Amino acid sequence: MxxxxxxxxxxxxxxxxxxxxxxxxxxxxxxxxxxxxxxxxxxxxxxxxxxxxxxxxxxxxxxxxxxxxxxxxxxxxIGYLPQEQSEANLKVLDVVLLGRTPYIRINPGKDDYALAMKALELVGMENFAHRRFSELSGGEKQKVMLARIFCQNTxxxxxxxxxxxxxxxxxxxxxxxxxxxxxxxxxxxxxxxxxxxxxxxxxxxxxxxxxxxxxxxxxxxxxxxxxxxxxxxxxxxxxxxxxxxxxxxxxxx
Known part of the structure; x- marks a missing residue:
């Protein structure tokens, strides 16, 4: 590889x-x-x-x-994390689910949600799944963005x-x-x-x-x-x- x-x-x-x-x-x-x-x-x-x-x-x-x-x-x-992050008013879990965009045709399924929660666990943010992304600190936001890339599964x-x-x-x-x-x-x-x-x-x-x-x-x-x-x-x-x-x-x- x-x-x-x-x-x-x-x-x-x-x-x-x-x-x-x-x-x-x-x-x-x-x-x-x-x-x-x-x-x-x-x-x-x-x-x-x-x-x-x-x-x-x-x-x-x-x-x-x-x-x-x-x-x-x-x-x-390939997963890509840009330098500039937009302020999303989405829940943390929904932000991570954006990593499944290349795979989802209509709506995310059970497997997509399971992958998103696993990704949040990898960065220690599973307890923040239903918090608003905009409410997080800078370090917490970066962890969520990393989880989004992990959820992308590249x-x-x-x-x-x-x-x-x-x-x-x-x-x-x-x-x-x-x-x-x-x-x-x-x-x-x-x-x-x-x-x-x-x-x-x-x-x-x-x-x-x-x-x-x-x-x-x-x-x-x-x-x-x-x-x-x-x-x-x-x-x-x-x-x-x-x-x-x-x-x-x-x-x-």
Whole structure:
């Protein structure tokens, strides 16, 4: 099982946003796109999912080209969590059931409801099933959105900044849930801008700058002071202790 992006180029309003980007995600991998705002992380995810059409290159899943595939076909193969979430006045269970949209023809059935409740249990939100989504905290909403993707029952997950605007505890909870699903056999490509979170959870990191993958490898291979300065434009100390990596940015005075 493999997702392969081959030399995709994306132009928006005559501006080249992605420049011949190639990457591969294998079964059971947690791979992070790491880079500053505007580097192209979200564009990569949106292009893989088919929201944006590449002007060059192609996306393949298990050897089959996805370019031109319909929404329902892609949605049965890949789950996508966008960075921006709309405020829904639906009940939590109904929000999760939206993950069954590619499979439901008229109304959700018993199996759909069972899958939705199982997905809520996976993220520890089963007791919130009949609460209004709009009443939840930011961390609770992200857990519900992850449950929606789990309910979609795909092998691959594309997650765009799922920890943005969350407190530290919620960030860790969200990424621990994702990591648990990856260990169970799913795969994820996740965009992050927090270097320490990427180092903590990733099997591999792809460092992005100006629409290009500049560096790729394990956290130990990729996270170095010179590369952080090149990609993020900051100086930082990288500490390695007990198989952990900690990045401490220098304070500019």
């Amino acid at each position: 493999k997702l392969r992006v081959s030399n995709i180029t994306v132009r928006l309003n005559s501006t080249e946003i992605l420049k011949e980007v190639s990457l591969e995600i294998h079964r059971g991998e947690f791979v992070s796109l790491l880079g500053p705002n505007g580097s192209g992380k979200s564009t990569i995810l949106r292009t893989i999912y088919g929201i944006l059409k590449p002007t060059g290159g192609a996306v393949y899943l298990n050897g089959k080209e996805l370019n031109g595939a319909g929404f329902e076909e892609v949605a049965k193969l 092998d691959f997950m594309l997650l765009d900044e799922p920890t943005a605007h969350l407190d530290v505890k919620s960030q860790l909870e969200i990424l621990e849930i994702v990591k648990k699903m990856v260990k169970a056999g799913k795969s994820t490509l996740i965009s992050l801008h927090d270097i320490n979170l990427a180092a903590m959870f990733s099997d591999r990191i792809l460092m992005i700058r100006n629409g290009k993958i500049i560096y790729a490898g394990t956290p130990e291979e990729v996270i170095r002071p010179d590369r952080i300065e090149e990609v993020f434009g900051i100086r930082a100390e990288v500490i390695r202790h007990n198989q952990r990596i900690l990045v401490i940015p220098e304070v500019v005075r």
